Amino acid sequence: EAQVTQNPRYLITVTGKKLTVTCSQNMNHEYMSWYRQDPGLGLRQIYYSMNVEVTDKGDVPEGYKVSRKEKRNFPLILESPSPNQTSLYFCASKYRGPNTEAFFGQGTRLTVV
Amino acid sequence: GENVEQHPSTLSVQEGDSAVIKCTYSDSASNYFPWYKQELGKGPQLIIDIRSNVGEKKDQRIAVTLNKTAKHFSLHITETQPEDSAVYFCAASGGGDGGSQGNLIFGKGTKLSVKP
Numbered sequence: 001e002a003q004v005t006q007n008p009r010y011l012i013t014v015t016g017k018k019l020t021v022t023c024s025q026n027m028n029h030e031y032m033s034w035y036r037q038d039p040g041l042g043l044r045q046i047y048y049s050m051n052v053e054v055t056d057k058g059d060v061p062e063g064y065k066v067s068r069k070e071k072r073n074f075p076l077i078l079e080s081p082s083p084n085q086t087s088l089y090f091c092a093s094k095y096r097g098p099n100t101e102a103f104f105g106q107g108t109r110l111t112v113v
Numbered sequence: 114g115e116n117v118e119q120h121p122s123t124l125s126v127q128e129g130d131s132a133v134i135k136c137t138y139s140d141s142a143s144n145y146f147p148w149y150k151q152e153l154g155k156g157p158q159l160i161i162d163i164r165s166n167v168g169e170k171k172d173q174r175i176a177v178t179l180n181k182t183a184k185h186f187s188l189h190i191t192e193t194q195p196e197d198s199a200v201y202f203c204a205a206s207g208g209g210d211g212g213s214q215g216n217l218i219f220g221k222g223t224k225l226s227v228k229p
Binding site (some may be wrong): 004030031033035040041042043045048050052058090092094095096097098099100101102104106107 | 202
C-alpha cells in the first residue's frame with residue numbers, strides 16, 4: 001500500500017531534550033516536506049526537499065533541522081525543543097514536478113513542556 | 114516566494130446548501146492549484162485539482178474554478194452533506210525558480226461545518 005509513515009504519532013517531551021520525528025514513504029517520490037499545523041495558522045512549511053541531499057527552508061525553519069540522505073526518509077530534528085514548538089506536524093511526499101499530488105502522513109502531535 | 118490567501122476561515126451551511134471557498138495567489142508563474150480535505154485526526158487528502166490551462170473542473174458535487182488574470186481560484190461544493198464537514202486547504206505550485214517549481218504552498222484552511 002502506498003503510504004507516508006510518521007513516527008511517533010504522539011510525543012510529550014521536555015524543553016531542551018533533542019528529538020527526531022521520522023517520515024518514510026514507499027512511493028519513490030523525489031519531493032518531501034514538513035509542515036506544522038496550528039489553530040488559525042493552517043499548514044506552515046518548515047523544510048522541504050526536492051531530492052536526495054537537497055533541502056530548502058520553508059516559512060518557519062527556525063529551531064528545526066532536516067536531512068535527506070535517502071530518497072524514502074526525511075527526518076525532522078528538534079535539537080533543543082521549546083514550548084512554542086508544541087504543534088501538529090505533517091510530512092508529505094510527491095513526485096517533484098509541479099502538477100503532482102502530495103500524500104500526507106497521519107501526523108505527529110508533539111507537546112513540549 | 115508564493116503566498117496563498119484563503120477565505121473564509123470558517124464556514125457554516127445547512128445540509129443541502131452550497132459552499133464556496135476562495136483563494137488568491139501571488140506568483141503569476143504558478144500553474145497548478147489543488148484542494149485538500151482534512152478530516153478530524155487525519156492528514157490532508159487531495160479532492161480535486163486544476164491546471165492553469167483550464168478554467169473549470171467538476172467532479173460530482175465539487176468543482177473548482179480558476180481565474181488566472183485575477184490570480185484567484187475557488188472551490189464549490191453543491192448539495193452539501195454532513196460528511197463534507199472538514200477543513201479544506203487550497204494550494205499552489207509551479208512558481209518560483211527552477212529548483213523549487215514543484216514546491217507546494219498552502220492557504221490557511223477553511224473549517225466547513227454542515228448542519229443537518
